[in-house]
Amino acid sequence: MKNVTKSREQKTPPNIPLDTIRRMTAYLRTLNRLGADGIATVSSEELARPLNVSPAQLRKDLSYFGRFGTTGVGYRVADLAASIKSILGTDRVWNVAVIGVGKLGTALLDYPGFLDFNLRLSAAFDNNPARIGKVINGVPVRDVAQFPAAAAAERISVVILAVNSSSAQAVADMAAACGIKAILNFAPANICMAPHIYLSNIDVSCELETLVCRLKHCGEPESEDNAS
Amino acid sequence: MKNVTKSREQKTPPNIPLDTIRRMTAYLRTLNRLGADGIATVSSEELARPLNVSPAQLRKDLSYFGRFGTTGVGYRVADLAASIKSILGTDRVWNVAVIGVGKLGTALLDYPGFLDFNLRLSAAFDNNPARIGKVINGVPVRDVAQFPAAAAAERISVVILAVNSSSAQAVADMAAACGIKAILNFAPANICMAPHIYLSNIDVSCELETLVCRLKHCGEPESEDNAS
DNA sequence: TACTGTGAAGGCCTTCACAGCG
DNA sequence: CGCTGTGAAGGCCTTCACAGTA
Numbered sequence: 196m197k198n199v200t201k202s203r204e205q206k207t208p209p210n211i212p213l214d215t216i217r218r219m220t221a222y223l224r225t226l227n228r229l230g231a232d233g234i235a236t237v238s239s240e241e242l243a244r245p246l247n248v249s250p251a252q253l254r255k256d257l258s259y260f261g262r263f264g265t266t267g268v269g270y271r272v273a274d275l276a277a278s279i280k281s282i283l284g285t286d287r288v289w290n291v292a293v294i295g296v297g298k299l300g301t302a303l304l305d306y307p308g309f310l311d312f313n314l315r316l317s318a319a320f321d322n323n324p325a326r327i328g329k330v331i332n333g334v335p336v337r338d339v340a341q342f343p344a345a346a347a348a349e350r351i352s353v354v355i356l357a358v359n360s361s362s363a364q365a366v367a368d369m370a371a372a373c374g375i376k377a378i379l380n381f382a383p384a385n386i387c388m389a390p391h392i393y394l395s396n397i398d399v400s401c402e403l404e405t406l407v408c409r410l411k412h413c414g415e416p417e418s419e420d421n422a423s
Numbered sequence: 424m425k426n427v428t429k430s431r432e433q434k435t436p437p438n439i440p441l442d443t444i445r446r447m448t449a450y451l452r453t454l455n456r457l458g459a460d461g462i463a464t465v466s467s468e469e470l471a472r473p474l475n476v477s478p479a480q481l482r483k484d485l486s487y488f489g490r491f492g493t494t495g496v497g498y499r500v501a502d503l504a505a506s507i508k509s510i511l512g513t514d515r516v517w518n519v520a521v522i523g524v525g526k527l528g529t530a531l532l533d534y535p536g537f538l539d540f541n542l543r544l545s546a547a548f549d550n551n552p553a554r555i556g557k558v559i560n561g562v563p564v565r566d567v568a569q570f571p572a573a574a575a576a577e578r579i580s581v582v583i584l585a586v587n588s589s590s591a592q593a594v595a596d597m598a599a600a601c602g603i604k605a606i607l608n609f610a611p612a613n614i615c616m617a618p619h620i621y622l623s624n625i626d627v628s629c630e631l632e633t634l635v636c637r638l639k640h641c642g643e644p645e646s647e648d649n650a651s
Numbered sequence: 652t653a654c655t656g657t658g659a660a661g662g663c664c665t666t667c668a669c670a671g672c673g
Numbered sequence: 674c675g676c677t678g679t680g681a682a683g684g685c686c687t688t689c690a691c692a693g694t695a
Binding site for chain 1: 441512537542
């Protein structure tokens with residue numbers, strides 16, 4: 196599976212590669228689908244191969260967290276799904292705030308799929324008076340000045356930055372000052388944070404440029420190396 | 424800098440790491456800003472450090488493509504920016520089609536920033552009659568059945584998939600059958616493509632889950648109270 | 652003098668291969 | 674017998690350190 200984020204900068208505590216965590220989310224989704232289809236057991240081959248992951252990689256990934264399989268049999272779908280949920284932390288609900296309610300922020304708030312992963316977009320903020328007071332998918336848009344109070348009172352754990360590039364750093368600093376330790380940034384800006392703040396960037400332009408670069412260099416003649 | 428995509432599966436032709444290309448886009452943005460500020464020359468230290476990249480890494484990245492600096496001086500901002508643009512391929516315009524014009528697709532079409540990178544969202548498609556015929560930011564939404572004809576006639580190089588998970592694979596296959604070789608997928612689905620098709624995934628849920636997992640494992644101690 | 656370009660070293664992740672167990 | 678779990682091997686990227694140059 197290919198995902199959209201970079202990788203090799205930060206690591207989780209006990210030497211767990213960030214890529215391993217990303218793959219865990221993919222395993223969990225596949226397990227949920229298998230479970231819904233009534234399948235009770237899978238082998239590492241069956242679980243990993245459709246994700247373009249080698250069976251050895253899957254087993255190694257799981258081994259960072261413990262032992263979950265039955266020798267000679269494989270993994271019980273329901274049990275492994277529950278274990279991964281617990282590992283990821285999505286066995287309980289986490290509150291996420293969206294700061295910046297333009298087109299993108301609105302689209303995120305309207306998306307109903309996050310709750311499947313126990314991620315609740317529970318608060319929204321903006322500094323534009325024309326937006327403050329609107330209610331999007333049941334979530335009222337408040338003045339960003341109210342964020343500090345809300346962050347603590349409403350147990351907000353993660354902030355999604357959907358503001359424009361020029362204010363991204365300032366808003367991120369404000370969130371960090373409020374005790375927020377995880378930020379997902381959509382602005383095409385290079386945000387600098389203290390090391391203990393977890394920051395992920397989703398940069399659509401960067402992704403498109405990367406695709407274009409590969410198109411330009413590989414064109415189509417010979418392309419053999421790849422991961423399928 | 425941290426970016427939102429995975430990494431280690433595909434490579435560009437002459438053994439160039441995908442992460443190198445992602446960093447190139449970051450260097451280019453910084454150079455553009457420096458140029459706008461009237462700065463004519465930078466050292467690898469000055470260019471890389473604000474991006475959380477080591478100077479050696481920057482020089483190694485550039486060395487994959489040639490020699491761009493002046494020993495003892497550094498890099499001329501304008502020249503290096505032009506070189507990177509050429510390397511990325513964004514020294515000319517590329518046409519990008521958006522398939523799926525819900526909230527997300529609309530937000531992307533409305534975003535004015537892509538053109539700064541010579542990426543032109545020039546076409547939009549959907550299969551929902553209620554959406555077909557609308558015009559978003561000057562781009563008319565057409566029936567997705569018209570995509571094959573449009574792809575060739577309008578030189579579309581990249582497709583952005585903003586459809587729902589259940590139809591993502593089918594739409595991607597359709598695009599590939601039309602000769603599209605680069606796809607940026609926003610659906611939280613595991614799309615399988617032939618090896619010569621470049622695929623990037625932007626999966627917001629996966630990013631949030633990864634952040635939450637890091638919070639859970641690193642988060643200060645482990646209680647949910649972080650009012651400090 | 653100051654900084655680039657680069658071979659070599661080092662580190663980290665992935666892959667391999669097999670021991671071990673149901 | 675089949676498949677997991679894992680130490681060891683391998684490969685790739687990053688970091689180091691210095692030769693070389695304006």
